[in-house]
Amino acid sequence: MAFLPSWVCVLVGCFSVSLAGPSNLSDLEPPLWKDSPGQLSDYRVENSMYIINPWVYLERMGMYKILLNQTARYFAKFAPENEQNILWGLPLQYGWQYRTGRLADPTRRTNCGYESGDLMCVSVDSWWADLNYFLCSLPFLAAVDSGIMGISSDQVNLLPPPKNQRKFCYNVSSCHSSFPETMSKWNIFYQHLQSPFSKFDDLLKYLWTAHTSTLADTIKSFEDRDMDESGKHHPQQTDTRAENETPHILTHRYDYYSKTEAHFERSWVVAVEYIAAVHFPTTLIRTYNFQKGLPPRILVTTDVAPFINDFTTFQNVVLLLLNMLGNMDKSTGYLCTEKPNEYSSHLESSSRDYGNNS
Numbered sequence: 018m019a020f021l022p023s024w025v026c027v028l029v030g031c032f033s034v035s036l037a038g039p040s041n042l043s044d045l046e047p048p049l050w051k052d053s054p055g056q057l058s059d060y061r062v063e064n065s066m067y068i069i070n071p072w073v074y075l076e077r078m079g080m081y082k083i084l085l086n087q088t089a090r091y092f093a094k095f096a097p098e099n100e101q102n103i104l105w106g107l108p109l110q111y112g113w114q115y116r117t118g119r120l121a122d123p124t125r126r127t128n129c130g131y132e133s134g135d136l137m138c139v140s141v142d143s144w145w146a147d148l149n150y151f152l153c154s155l156p157f158l159a160a161v162d163s164g165i166m167g168i169s170s171d172q173v174n175l176l177p178p179p180k181n182q183r184k185f186c187y188n189v190s191s192c193h194s195s196f197p198e199t200m201s202k203w204n205i206f207y208q209h210l211q212s213p214f215s216k217f218d219d220l221l222k223y224l225w226t227a228h229t230s231t232l233a234d235t236i237k238s239f240e241d242r243d244m245d246e247s248g249k250h251h252p253q254q255t256d257t258r259a260e261n262e263t264p265h266i267l268t269h270r271y272d273y274y275s276k277t278e279a280h281f282e283r284s285w286v287v288a289v290e291y292i293a294a295v296h297f298p299t300t301l302i303r304t305y306n307f308q309k310g311l312p313p314r315i316l317v318t319t320d321v322a323p324f325i326n327d328f329t330t331f332q333n334v335v336l337l338l339l340n341m342l343g344n345m346d347k348s349t350g351y352l353c354t355e356k357p358n359e360y361s362s363h364l365e366s367s368s369r370d371y372g373n374n375s
């Protein structure tokens with residue numbers, strides 16, 4: 018952790034280049050933003066309940082769009098056109114995942130998320146899509162709970178994915194009981210947001226607290242290979258309906274990717290901790306520029322930063338830094354997320370590729 022200041026400076030320094038303002042902010046919106054639902058009434062209603070299917074790209078994006086729309090009034094004092102809304106980071110990141118093929122089924126057992134198949138499908142086997150699920154549903158449902166959406170807490174239900182249903186939560190009350198601390202951190206963010214005296218920097222602090230809590234609370238369920246499908250939240254349940262595979266096959270998402278992509282995923286989680294620590298301002302323009310440095314496609318085994326031909330220099334340098342950050346984290350055991358056997362094989366490959374930083 019002693020490395021933190023210098024590494025963050027390097028990373029944020031990269032992410033801050035080319036801050037020239039765009040001529041038209043709508044060019045920076047995530048893919049298909051205009052086609053996504055913009056109000057709750059655009060969704061299906063059943064028994065006076067809004068039903069949202071977050072496993073469809075546009076429907077999940079619509080949750081963000083409504084969230085951005087409903088919170089715009091609190092950011093109007095900082096800049097026009099909702100540009101300073103710090104919730105932009107979430108839909109932009111989700112849009113990057115879509116554009117780079119990261120929401121598609123990494124196992125390729127289905128055509129979910131592929132152009133040749135169902136492009137709008139968001140795969141439950143995608144590590145990115147699963148983490149993003151929580152970074153969408155929890156902030157969205159907490160906003161409902163905080164009264165920001167103008168409906169009552171029991172008026173929204175999300176639809177489950179085709180499998181792994183018990184890893185997720187689907188409405189305000191069930192998300193509260195599965196992730197009480199994280200939900201309350203999002204609620205705290207919205208409380209401060211609604212205060213007329215809130216300062217931009219304080220809002221950023223509360224946002225990042227809720228964001229990192231969301232990751233810490235939910236990522237475990239995609240890392241523990243041997244964890245039973247029911248997870249820690251329903252230890253007594255034995256019901257396995259809708260599960261047609263053995264748990265140890267489906268719980269370890271990293272196995273579905275190349276070593277380089279899996280390493281990038283782990284490094285990304287570490288990087289987010291650092292980005293959170295410096296309260297990176299996730300406004301529209303800042304996030305957009307930051308994302309120009311992220312890998313524009315899923316990494317394959319032969320990708321070695323900073324020598325990837327179809328990446329820009331900026332993308333190569335950012336990936337190199339992120340990988341080094343991930344290696345450093347491993348050598349200090351900061352997150353301790355890997356099993357010993359994977360640890361050694363992984364370290365071996367990363368040392369070969371990137372040099373051992375320990």
Ligand SMILES: *[C@@H]1O[C@H](CO)[C@@H](O)[C@H](O)[C@H]1NC(C)=O
Binds near residue numbers: 041042043044
């Ligand atoms: C910005 O772009 C959108 C769509 O691309 C267009 O409808 C709008 O008129 C543009 N606004 C300005 C100020 O150019």
Ligand SMILES: *[C@@H]1O[C@H](CO)[C@@H](O)[C@H](O)[C@H]1NC(C)=O
Binds near residue numbers: 055085087089099
């Ligand atoms: C919010 O949505 C409404 C209805 O779709 C629209 O008229 C309004 O301009 C939006 N506000 C912002 C700030 O995006």
Ligand SMILES: *[C@@H]1O[C@H](CO)[C@@H](O)[C@H](O)[C@H]1NC(C)=O
Binds near residue numbers: 171186187188190191
């Ligand atoms: C919320 O979800 C839980 C479990 O997913 C379900 O049992 C409950 O009926 C739902 N609540 C509402 C208000 O729909």
